[in-house]
Amino acid sequence: MSFMTFISDQQPEPELNIKLQVNGQPVHAQVSVRQHLGDFLRESQGFKGTHIGCEHGVCGACTVRVDGRAVRSCLTLAVQADAAQVFTIEGLSDDLVVRALQDSFVSCHAMQCGFCTAGMLLTAAELLQTQLEPSREEVREYLSGNYCRCTGYESIVNAVMDAAQTLRKARGEQR
């Protein structure tokens, strides 16, 4: 829960109704206008796979998918997600790209504590959706907004390269 929640003045918090899709399910909710999307997903929707790290857009741990784009849920207000299609890591097991990345992250040992992993996967998935032949430098650049305090990134870049290779192979076989 965010720190600011405790410093509220005693006025009742203004709230708004929002309608959106979370992991494919329709959701109607009344939210505080200043609640960010990350808290909304974790606390009111129970999707704890989205992790809140820095809460000011630096670490990338809270990255979720909103209308196809990877966004920081701590810098997005819940009310901004009105009418949007939101996916967290829990809802993306059927996504081919995310699936390939998950397998590669496991086989390449691309995480230790796993706190940053959901954000890494969603950001990397956004890259691989448009670029199946990235260079290591491109992967590093794309993931530069996601912090990992355990691995030193090398194994994460390996995993993304490995997933890209798997996806290229799968695409080749489809033809």
Add this chain to the structure above:
Amino acid sequence: MPLKLCERPAVNSAELTSLHTHTYTHTHEGIGAAVPRVGAKRLVQGQARYCDDIELPRMVHVCFLRSPYAHARILSVDTKAARAMPGVVSVLTGADLREHCEPFLGV
């Protein structure tokens, strides 16, 4: 057969110079083989449980207020406004803790 990119290359001092190429041609079984990590799937699926994910009955949250001054003497702490806020269970200051423990220095 060349190893997959991410498989751990064997450390062989004769071949150390080419380590970064990840193109070892021999694989291992048993000793020296890469072992899949137990529970790694849980981590990539967002199913792991961290402290902040835990919700318990009657759970309350704690919030620390630190001095806005880098170097100063605490003359008094007025907790009246904090205590008056809705939902506040308890407000503790250094004076309350002094009954239970000595200040720890040099941490």
